[in-house]
Amino acid sequence: MKLRLFLLVASISAALASAGRVQTSERPRYGGTVRVEIGAVIHSLDPVGTTSDLEEAAAKDEIGALLYDQRSADGAFLGVAGSGVFHIAQWESGKRLTLAANENYRGGRAFVDTVEIEMGRSVKERLLDLEVGTADCAEIPPEEARRAGEGGVRVSASEPEELVALRFASGHPIGEDAHAREALSRSIDRAAIVNFILQKEGEPAGGLLPQWSNGTAFLFPTANDVAGAKELWSQIPGSPRIVLGYDSRDSLEQAIAERIALNARDAGITLSAEAVPAGAAGPTEAGDVRLIRLRMKSARPRDALTGFIAALAPAAGLDPAPLPAAASAEQIYGRERDMVSSYRVVPVVWLPRVFGLSARLRDWKAPAAGEGWPLADVWLEQESQ
């Protein structure tokens, strides 16, 4: 009973905290073009078509949310083109997309007339464009948020919604050794990763769901325990070498992986961080343990955890059974605890979505987990003559 009461209080506090982030605008203005820059390169907007590039798929999903109203059971957008808040005005595959406000949108016309989306812009280019004012909105890595802010860019960060975790490969000797998994988990200095690498944009992750979601994250320890890790590692016969794979294109994953390697060395664990191809999944090509990034598909704990289970269970050898539709907070916590205590998945940090905004973009509300860009609600302030 105590735990249930505690979870209830935690949910209410999380909801209140979320509500507190809602921005209100006064005197919205119609018109203007919002210039958005993204890193992904989208080659097709066909809602049925699929792509292997996760970044492209995510961007395509975001744009789909602006174009279409309806989604299928698997989350893909359906419906007729133009049924969303915007419709496609101009399309240059892989380069540029211009969306125009849908005058007949059932939820009301967007404030801005058009949205210009520039594709394939690197982080450096996006930051530069934000600083010089040639872009109104661009998503930037959390670790760059502080520097962007110091550069005069308005920064909007969502609640932490992306989990960075270690996933041990099922069937591999190291992956099947509980002591090895736990030793590595205990050796990680998550606070240092958040403070230095993420520049304090994020949270140390002990559980799978962030504190604001289910309110139970504080029940999972995040502090490192080098002595405990050493003790556990010493019980492992031989001197196994762990290969930690990270996405070769992801500098944040690389930085975190290298820090984990350093922490592991302090605990006597021989671990080398090695870049692997983005799509690598097998133990041989992805390493004994893989650093992964998982975004919550929903703000609702049950849906978010179900999404994690679906993403993690096959590779990590976890129970793939989804949570019941009406799973209680205790059930969610219990399932989360079972997953975490197996150490087959080791949460490291939570990342927020961080957006850089121009000064003229108004009424921007950082999207919650599972939500797309709130371009339907933003408006552009009249620039002074």
Add this chain to the structure above:
Amino acid sequence: MTFRTKLFWVFTLALLLSVSLIAAGVTIVARRAFDESNRQHTDALVAQFKDEFQRRGQDVVDRVQGIADAEGTVRMAIDLSRPKADVSVYVNDARGVSQSHQLDFLDFVATDGAIISSNEWPARFGYKMDWLTQTLDWAPVGSFLAKVDTQDGPALGLMAVSTVRVGDRDLYILGGERLGKEFLSSLALPSGMRALLYLDLQPDFDSTNLVDAAGPVSDGDQFGSFIKQERQQPLEQTFRIAWTPDPASAEAFHTLPLLGRQKELLGVLLIGSSQREVVKLEQRIRDLALAVLAMGLFFGLMLSWWGAARVTRPVEKLAAGAREVSEGNWSARVSVRGRSEIGQLAVAFNRMTTQLTEQREQLVQAERVAAWRELARRLAHELKNPLFPLQTTVENLRRAKDSSPDQFEDVFRESTGILLSEIENLKSIIGRFSDFAKMPQPELGPVNLNDVVRSVVKLFESQFGAVGRPPITPELHLEENLPIVQADATLLRRAIENLVLNAMDAMPAGGVLMLRTSHDEGGVELEISDTGSGLTPEECERLFTPYYTTKQHGTGLGLAIVQSVVSDHGGRISVESETGVGTSFHIRLPIKPPDRPVSAPARAETVPAEKAPATSEAPTGEGA
């Protein structure tokens, strides 16, 4: 081996030895010169490395000091000096600053030794570098070698430290350059030389830490033992590595230990110089020597041959002359010019043969005179015997006619009988001389010498045991398988008869007459020995001289006839004799005489016997 061949080899070997010594000498001198050149190159390279090392070190010091003096760094130091300063802000600063200052290594380190930002190992923030805080003043230290931990493993760096002091807090700036293949590639190396750097970063020798300007060195394991020596005692040393059995692949290395601040070995610079050029030069010298040797050998061969011929030709002429003399040609002359010893020898030789010829002619003349005297004496002696009865008979006839005419008729008949008898005797004497003068040429045919010997013995058989004289016992030792010889049986029989008669005359008191036949590859041999009184050496010497006789009533032609017969058959006769023991004649006949009838008399020789027996053989080429 002839004298000329010996001389030729002596000349050739002397030439070979000379060229070999010269080639070896040149090779040694060239090697020393190359070694010295290599040493100078190596010294220059070591000096260049040290200069470059010092220059780079000063450059690193300057750049690190430049970072320390930069506004951003000062601002960072000020910020960090505040209480509860947020160091995380600067976690990525080292990368950008190091790039702008072209440093491989850069760490910003807080006053407590904790890393704020690291370029070579960005994830290392928060870790301590306590050794950095133990030196109070880094300014005098300058640059130094240090082992730098990077996320890719340890590296060797040429480092410098600067500090920015704000209040009582220091901000350390540790920067440096990686010492590796890039550093080596900046060294200007002479042709045939290379520089290697061993980074002594692991507890044990690791060949992958041995790099040159292109990267890790293949076959780095070869350096293991030398690196281990350096680790035990860091000293400059020189060693040589043969990469393949080909000597040209060898490489000489000079080591220069690189020490850290605590004098610990952090690296070893190896300056290698290829031995290819040396070996090639040696090879060229050797080839040249061989070519010179071959040419020298060729010309030396010819020269030696010519020289040897020039030296030995007079000697050979002398030898040929001596051979001619030995073969009886005493008139042989040697034509050698020059005043050398050989020339003098030739003159002496010619003088000697001239004198020999003159003396021989004198001797022949003397012998001829002696022979004529002997002949005259013999003739006188032989003729005097019948002449005396002739004279007395004629005087008796005259006296009988004057004093006793009545008995004259009887005296006349008796005297004429005596006269006729003596005249007959004279004719007989003259006939014997005539026979000797007209010795017939042998008519050759197959003859069994044993049969001839047996027939002669049978002829004299009755005389051996004749009444009134001591018996002579013949002993025949005839070889059964005696080969048939081509000879004139009549003449042989006559010669053997003469020898048997001589033997019988030599044994007036009786004795043993031994006749022995034998053969060998060259022909057959007959030995006729008696047990008579023997002959003196002087008698042996003159035994075959015509008209010489030791008997009271001999003509001195018997043995001369024997010698003539033997000579006509291409054989030779010799005599051995010992006074009081007996005399042996040895006749040696060829199976087949020479095609041309032998005009020269048999070679008769005197063979010295044990106990100094008198021996003789008929002189060659001398008339009987």
